Amino acid sequence: MSYEQNLIEDEAGIRAVVQASKRVAVLGIKTEQQDGQPAFYVPQYLENAGVDVVPVPVYYPDVTHILGKPVFRRLVDVPGELDLVDVFRRPQDIDQHVDDILAKKPKAVWFQSGIRNDAAARRLAEAGIKVVQDRCLMVDHRRYGR
Numbered sequence: 001m002s003y004e005q006n007l008i009e010d011e012a013g014i015r016a017v018v019q020a021s022k023r024v025a026v027l028g029i030k031t032e033q034q035d036g037q038p039a040f041y042v043p044q045y046l047e048n049a050g051v052d053v054v055p056v057p058v059y060y061p062d063v064t065h066i067l068g069k070p071v072f073r074r075l076v077d078v079p080g081e082l083d084l085v086d087v088f089r090r091p092q093d094i095d096q097h098v099d100d101i102l103a104k105k106p107k108a109v110w111f112q113s114g115i116r117n118d119a120a121a122r123r124l125a126e127a128g129i130k131v132v133q134d135r136c137l138m139v140d141h142r143r144y145g146r
Helices: 011-020 038-048 095-104 118-126 137-144
Strands: 023-027 052-056 084-087 108-111 130-132
Touching: 011 108, 011 130, 011 137, 023 038, 038 052, 038 084, 038 137, 084 095, 095 118, 108 118, 118 130
Parallel strands: 023 052, 023 084, 084 108, 108 130
Antiparallel strands: none
């Protein structure tokens, strides 16, 4: 089995990932809607759409809750299984999170619009994790999530 089949680019694959994602950790979530930050309004949309959002901010060391939910500092600290990790990090900043993602073993990882890191995507895909790159989860959830 080739890792390439875990690199999801076709619409049927995107739909399957979206529809299977009931519990989503948001890596790099922001705290409030400042300047229309996608890293806040996308998880806020997901939460309002009935998705169980788990905030994993990279900054804000004093913040204990985002969207009314307790924050976790690392993915491996999140209790239970994750269907998806939604990543709001610059492409060059993703590498520092790959080992943590691999240790948590979510079913899928989603790099938001404008975010591609082919080396990280390959490592995750080789570990059996589905990877979507450079797409907006909110847009695809509106299309496929209902």
